[in-house]
């Protein structure tokens with residue numbers, strides 16, 4: 001028990017003791033009461049340290065507590081210290097409360113995202129540097145010699161950098177410091193990044209872009225809450241156009257946040273930003289080094305980082321003065337976080353903009369049905385770009401009917417597609433073969449006995465990954481060496497790969513086009529963001545003829561010489577029982593084909609499909625997106641699916657099937673009766689077992705205006721408690737139905 005505060009004030013309660021409620025960054029919803037030591041000034045939003053069990057944690061003062069429970073008085077602990085950091089603004093605390101309430105997650109966990117995942121905060125630590133004094137060492141060793149050579153310029157070098165460069169241990173450096181051959185001095189802090197210049201390189205806008213540019217500037221200079229849907233065909237210049245809203249925000253001295261669905265996109269993007277604004281924006285995503293993370297966090301909180309480009313977690317940062325949010329590729333599924341706090345970053349971005357009373361721009365070539373409906377109803381302002389920049393034609397889309405002109409058995413590239421690819425290479429252009437499937441083959445079976453290789457702890461086939469020579473489970477990561485013998489019937493060399501993955505496609509492409517340079521882009525082959533970025537550069541600069549890729553290549557890239565996309569299996573996403581399957585397929589195919597013809601204007605997309613009459617294929621071929629949205633909106637309205645109704649799922653999992661099932665049944669049985677709400681299930685999840693956990697799902701469906709979160713909270717409070725290894729996950733507005 002900690003009866004003394006850090007600064008030694010006695011903890012005897014008195015009538016003047018001030019108590020505040022402090023939110024700690026752990027899985028707890030409630031704020032805890034702490035005493036404010038005499039002489040300390042704190043206000044809601046301040047960052048403080050508090051004792052929590054045996055630990056000291058960084059936490060945030062959430063509210064005054066004018067009437068603390070008198071029974072608690074003797075047990076209250078003192079705040080440790082107040083940190084010298086800007087407080088979390090009202091606006092951000094309101095957002096945290098809002099998101100926690102809406103998603104039914106612990107407030108502590110939501111707030112933790114603002115504190116950059118609970119890592120060490122505070123001013124950047126001063127790094128030690130070393131420099132030569134001129135005094136010779138008492139004795140010379142090869143290691144010392146190397147170190148002295150590195151430092152021979154007489155300048156101050158970072159201590160660990162110098163050791164690394166010389167290939168010596170820290171002990172070698174310390175030894176020379178002890179002998180006074182080196183002195184230690186603090187490294188100067190790097191200066192804050194220079195601000196982006198809104199007038200650095202303003203492009204000439206085309207006539208059709210100008211209306212959109214005016215709308216962007218007006219929205220940013222009004223500076224009030226307002227949602228614009230920047231709805232522009234692929235290659236229309238959405239980025240250039242929304243940069244004008246960013247420029248206006250910079251001129252007003254405020255910060256802008258640009259959210260992106262994929263962090264690999266931020267590399268090319270930051271260069272593009274620098275071409276427009278003279279400086280690169282700050283980056284925020286999970287791959288940053290701890291030091292960059294700390295520095296960027298501090299710059300954002302101090303208002304020095306004026307523009308931030310980041311993944312969804314950047315939404316929760318403590319901006320000093322946020323003036324604009326852009327959500328690029330707003331329809332992208334990657335904005336939904338499906339673990340921990342299940343939140344949709346696009347939707348929560350609109351919430352943040354609303355709370356902070358600032359404008360927000362949602363950009364897409366294929367808006368989500370939700371945003372499309374909001375624009376049609378006038379809740380969002382539609383800002384449209386209907387043609388490509390530079391007068392380039394939109395890609396032409398053709399169907400290849402696999403029932404009539406399919407490839408030979410065991411092959412996946414139809415003769416017609418192969419002919420077109422060959423012609424493209426001969427014209428010295430690039431071709432992209434798109435298949436949204438990692439690995440070599442999705443299934444391996446034994447020709448002799450029919451045995452299929454499945455994961456032992458998931459309800460899933462093992463995917464053959466030839467590059468790695470392993471069979472891999474895509475759900476739990478389990479892998480095993482590719483065997484040569486069937487474990488079931490012991491036959492040798494009888495195992496066959498069934499179906500294609502990108503690796504197999506590359507094999508086929510290499511056989512068909514032996515002189516072409518091929519490159520596979522797939523998330524599992526990406527060893528680092530850096531290699532990924534350099535591969536993307538290779539493509540952009542024309543060192544690749546045939547790109548073979550998963551959805552990683554569909555998004556946002558601009559490859560000047562790419563004029564042909566072949567979609568190997570256009571039907572892949574359609575048959576999975578997901579209510580958004582048609583929408584997703586339409587968006588993905590539109591986006592990937594939108595990579596073609598961006599500079600030379602004669603892009604073509606080929607859809608290999610078994611169902612050319614499907615509404616998605618028909619809308620793509622006719623480039624009739626209105627027809628697609630009209631039929632999709634009508635279908636959603638009819639069935640009461642979002643945005644015309646609301647959904648939430650409850651996923652119950654346990655180490656054995658009966659435990660999970662009986663809990664799910666008991667929970668369903670006590671669901672409060674409400675005629676506006678339907679509880680469906682429990683049903684075994686389509687992915688019935690993941691990592692050895694058996695899964696059941698309940699789907700809750702309600703009318704649009706219903707407070708579904710409130711309903712769930714009331715229901716679950718009265719429900720059975722999760723014990724042992726039983727787990728209940730709540731997913732409001734689910735995107736995944738697996």
Ligand SMILES: Nc1ncnc2c1ncn2[C@@H]1O[C@H](COP(=O)(O)OP(=O)(O)OP(=O)(O)O)[C@@H](O)[C@H]1O
Pocket residue numbers: 203204205206209232233234235236237238239240241364365389555556557558594595
């Ligand atoms: N006004 C302009 N002046 C010069 N270049 C422009 C202009 N507008 C757009 N461009 C160029 O046109 C290309 C396409 O623009 P951009 O990438 O912004 O389109 P987009 O609508 O975001 O495309 P997508 O949705 O397909 O990713 C880019 O190379 C961009 O630099």
Ligand SMILES: [Zn+2]
Pocket residue numbers: 455456457458460473474475476477478691
């Ligand atoms: Zn598995």
